[in-house]
Amino acid sequence: MTREDPHRVCPVERAGGLDSGWRRLVQNPRRLLAPYIRPGAVVLDYGCGPGFFVPDAARLVGEQGKVIAVDLQRGMLDLLERKPEMAGLEARVETRTCPEYAIGIDEPIDFALLFYVVHETPDQSKLFAELAALLKPDARALLVEPGFHVKRREFAETLDVAERAGLRLLRRPFRLVDHAAVLGK
Numbered sequence: 397m398t399r400e401d402p403h404r405v406c407p408v409e410r411a412g413g414l415d416s417g418w419r420r421l422v423q424n425p426r427r428l429l430a431p432y433i434r435p436g437a438v439v440l441d442y443g444c445g446p447g448f449f450v451p452d453a454a455r456l457v458g459e460q461g462k463v464i465a466v467d468l469q470r471g472m473l474d475l476l477e478r479k480p481e482m483a484g485l486e487a488r489v490e491t492r493t494c495p496e497y498a499i500g501i502d503e504p505i506d507f508a509l510l511f512y513v514v515h516e517t518p519d520q521s522k523l524f525a526e527l528a529a530l531l532k533p534d535a536r537a538l539l540v541e542p543g544f545h546v547k548r549r550e551f552a553e554t555l556d557v558a559e560r561a562g563l564r565l566l567r568r569p570f571r572l573v574d575h576a577a578v579l580g581k
């Protein structure tokens with residue numbers, strides 16, 4: 397695996413780039429998540445990294461809801477837990493490490509976010525099958541992959557894998573650089 401391999405796991409040392417002010421401008425978490433998250437929802441942020449989306453997700457779920465933030469790397473979750481924006485939201489957020497080949501939770505989910513993570517996972521078919529089993533009947537999953545790492549053709553293949561695993565493609569939201577899809581059951 398080379399340094400440029402797009403499928404290598406993003407190292408914790410590069411997490412700063414995932415949490416920049418610039419990113420907040422072009423991928424505003426609240427604006428991006430608000431259409432999908434209702435108060436009281438159980439939200440999965442799979443491959444959450446340092447938690448760019450987590451504080452806003454936690455505000456949107458409110459006191460009765462919950463965000464389950466899952467990542468392969470404990471170091472990413474440590475960064476998330478230390479974020480100043482997490483102050484006062486800790487009770488709404490569960491952080492969990494997962495093994496490379498599993499999401500590893502068993503709680504029914506109202507909304508799942510998979511942002512810039514699927515191309516790093518070793519078995520998309522297994523991932524989507526597990527996700528399909530976790531989603532409640534009306535739940536949605538928002539999948540976003542980086543246009544700078546993932547080619548259009550590769551994203552189309554990912555959507556095929558998702559459909560074969562039991563997920564339905566509902567929409568393809570426009571993203572200027574990235575690829576995005578909303579999936580349901």
Ligand SMILES: C[S@@+](CC[C@H](N)C(=O)[O-])C[C@H]1O[C@@H](n2cnc3c(N)ncnc32)[C@H](O)[C@@H]1O
Binds near residue numbers: 494
């Ligand atoms: C490019 S970062 C994106 C982080 C976050 N979703 C964001 O948009 O800021 C990818 C994250 O996915 C995690 N990851 C990679 N492979 C994974 C796997 N098999 N299971 C869970 N997390 C994984 C990495 O540890 C990393 O934190």
